[in-house]
Amino acid sequence: MFRRRFRSLLRQAFLPLPRPAAVPRNAIHNTPPPLSPRMANSKFEYVRLFERPDSLLLNTWIVVRIDGRGFHRFSARHGFTKPNDQRALNLMNAAAVQVVKDLPDITIAYGVSDEFSFVLHRATTLFERRESKLVTTITSTFTSWYMYLWPQYFPETPLLPPLPTFDGRAVCYPTEGNLRDYMSWRQADCHINNLYNTTFWALVQQGGMTTQEAEDKLKGTLSKDKNEILFSQFKINYNNEPEYFKKGSVVFRDYQDFEVKDLLPQHSKSSTSTPKEKSNSQLEKGKKLAKKTPVVVEHVDIIQDEFWVRRPWILGGR
Numbered sequence: 001m002f003r004r005r006f007r008s009l010l011r012q013a014f015l016p017l018p019r020p021a022a023v024p025r026n027a028i029h030n031t032p033p034p035l036s037p038r039m040a041n042s043k044f045e046y047v048r049l050f051e052r053p054d055s056l057l058l059n060t061w062i063v064v065r066i067d068g069r070g071f072h073r074f075s076a077r078h079g080f081t082k083p084n085d086q087r088a089l090n091l092m093n094a095a096a097v098q099v100v101k102d103l104p105d106i107t108i109a110y111g112v113s114d115e116f117s118f119v120l121h122r123a124t125t126l127f128e129r130r131e132s133k134l135v136t137t138i139t140s141t142f143t144s145w146y147m148y149l150w151p152q153y154f155p156e157t158p159l160l161p162p163l164p165t166f167d168g169r170a171v172c173y174p175t176e177g178n179l180r181d182y183m184s185w186r187q188a189d190c191h192i193n194n195l196y197n198t199t200f201w202a203l204v205q206q207g208g209m210t211t212q213e214a215e216d217k218l219k220g221t222l223s224k225d226k227n228e229i230l231f232s233q234f235k236i237n238y239n240n241e242p243e244y245f246k247k248g249s250v251v252f253r254d255y256q257d258f259e260v261k262d263l264l265p266q267h268s269k270s271s272t273s274t275p276k277e278k279s280n281s282q283l284e285k286g287k288k289l290a291k292k293t294p295v296v297v298e299h300v301d302i303i304q305d306e307f308w309v310r311r312p313w314i315l316g317g318r
């Protein structure tokens, strides 16, 4: 009796693991599968089983951030002025405006240096929220426009290889608070880098230091120290530096007040305050309105509440 049970346990322990249902034998052994009515197109179609679904989590804010590849070298090769090249920043902004115009689901974008973050509304269903499709579309649309618009912004400077390319990534933020913190993080980074770069290049260009000497001087300094160096040595009041450089660039649709009511969720008159589902015609109307609304670029604070409170459609629409 005991021996029989022991044998059966032993048998069970060595039973082969069940094969995962989704991966057919032919996918592993590279032999053509038997044709089934569902795979009637060609014997090769089974290779689709290797593709993985990559839809981003529902009901989360999607941020696609693109960043220039090797722009340290690219900017030197094309003679960008230091620390900020107005033409280069204008070109980045112009390309970003085209991306926002092309994709109405982008509610806001923020750019600094060689990067841009594009925010897709948490309700978006664009490309079924497929990560690779969103990231590659936004990145390549931006890159194409950057190349196309180059001569307008650098009429005297031909574009030289290696041509500009951008990488892209998507991150989902589950709450409005997380998204606001992300945007604040990028803008705070802009301020920190700009203060550093402004002081660094003042020491080099006006103070006659080598880049190594300037780097050594700034090592371990705080913001107030850099402000002090700028003011005492170069009579530069950092607060008076252009907002463009201090705040970066915020790109968004500038709706008029009377249009905003069409964009925000309507609350039903019943006791519950759940927003009503929008009908298809309302959604279409919203899309049309988005298409004809000007996309603007501003250099304003997005860390404090004011920007968001004054533009409720950015986070509240849909």
Ligand SMILES: Nc1nc2c(ncn2[C@@H]2O[C@H](COP(=O)(O)OP(=O)(O)OP(=O)(O)O)[C@@H](O)[C@H]2O)c(=O)[nH]1
Binding pocket: 067, 068, 069, 070, 071, 072, 073, 075, 076, 080, 081, 082, 083, 084, 085, 086, 088, 089, 113, 114
């Ligand atoms: N002179 C000048 N350089 C700029 C300007 N904007 C961006 N850059 C350069 O672009 C670089 C962007 O930094 P990163 O994105 O961290 O570095 P990267 O060289 O692009 O390298 P990867 O992004 O890792 O490929 C800066 O360090 C600058 O060298 C500008 O307005 N003027």
Ligand SMILES: [Mg+2]
Binding pocket: 067, 068, 069, 070, 071, 072, 114
């Ligand atoms: Mg870069």
Ligand SMILES: [Mg+2]
Binding pocket: 067, 068, 113, 114, 115
């Ligand atoms: Mg960068």
